[in-house]
Amino acid sequence: MTSRRDLLLAAAGGWLLGGARAARAADAAPGADELGTLAGKKPLIRRSWRPPNYETPLADLVPAFTANDAFFVRYHLAVIPEIDVGTWRLKVGGSGAQKPLVLTLHDLRHDYKRVTLAAVNQCSGNRRGLFTPRVPGVQWANGAMGNAEWTGVRLGDVLSRAGVAANAVEVVFNGADVPVLPTTPDFLKSIPIERALDENTLIALEMNGHPLPHWNGAPARLVVPGWTGTYWIKHLTEIRIETAPFDGFWMKGAYRVPTGAFPGARFKSQETPETTPITEILVNSLVTSHASGARLVHGAKAELAGKAWDGGAGIGAVEISTDGRQSWQPAELGRDLGRFAWREFRYRLDTSKPGALVVAVRARSRDGATQPDKLTANPGGYHDNIVQTVSLEVG
């Protein structure tokens, strides 16, 4: 690994101050959206300099797959080493591992079956900045998410070789990023053993056909399709199969929601009567073709387009209302990229009448779940999947 000084110099060389302002929906987070450029990335909306938190602008959420250089960046801890893939090792052990392993990148590439799947990676706090009343934390608008094709190996295949004890309950993950102070809890997360052994949970080495970008977890990151980004540990260094629930700060003291407040998978070994870890992404949608305030030409063809996604049931329908949610019309769905990916939708807008045109979009999962009209308050500002509207003007 490079030295701390080299790292800082490299980082300094890569930082540029973006002068442009991002286009912003009228209902996006208050405050100016400033663009900034991390090394290897295009200008993204900077939510914080250090640790780096950068959001994908709406225009970069239009393609079916979010480009690697536009994909959002989210860190909790400010010391983020550049990893030398030649000396990088992944330790697999823990109290529930019968045959602990140490793997190289070569091992992962050659000794395990290669698997590719498309999945949305969405930060738990995506849209926190849109919460009313507002809550503290990184004030994300809509772009702490993206859809990518992830390639790697099944976590379950690696765990099997390490020998999973019958009484294993969770698998714990650590990455190379560390806190500035030794007193700050390192960012470790756990998932239930069942979820770890699920065939869709991957140790990803590639994103959209290229090695993972540094800022998205090179050389290997966890991919937990359907679950929020907090579990997708970047720069993996250690995996521990454990026979007792993990009691780290980032499980017990963060990324929790009121027990029973939201649908989705339960993480029973981490649940208390009061709170439980956030788990699956809730059904949601986003208009990417227009931001609020956009003008449509009277009588001209106009098409609304966007994305809908959920925690893995897959999108069954997207409905549009242009009459204040009195009636809903089906949008046309695009190609199915897989149940963990987002689904594109399109809808021909009626521009025959001049004036305000307020469009509401509501997605429905194949399991019947739909987007609610009202926000469920929670201290972390998680799970904002309420129906959004875009206010357009025909004239």
Next chain:
Amino acid sequence: MRGVLLAAALAVTLAGAGALAVAGEETIQLHEGSGRDIAAARCAICHSLDYIPNNAPVMDRGGWQKTIQKMRDKYGAPVSDPEAQQILDYLAGSYAGKP
């Protein structure tokens, strides 16, 4: 690796804030006010100072008190009681309700 980083972190703590800053974040200017320097010095050990204006719209005195407490108790921020009071007075005075 970790040992080296910890030593570096401690050196930074002793030397004052800002040494871990990334290029460009020095452009963030906090409002003038009593307590600004100690707030900047302590907060910037772990994160850039834009966290302060970015969260200001959500914050009042109580919110900042809880946040400072969290930074000390959960994240181990090296802030003494008198410093915490100065930082609270500064943030509650300069960053409550608007950036």
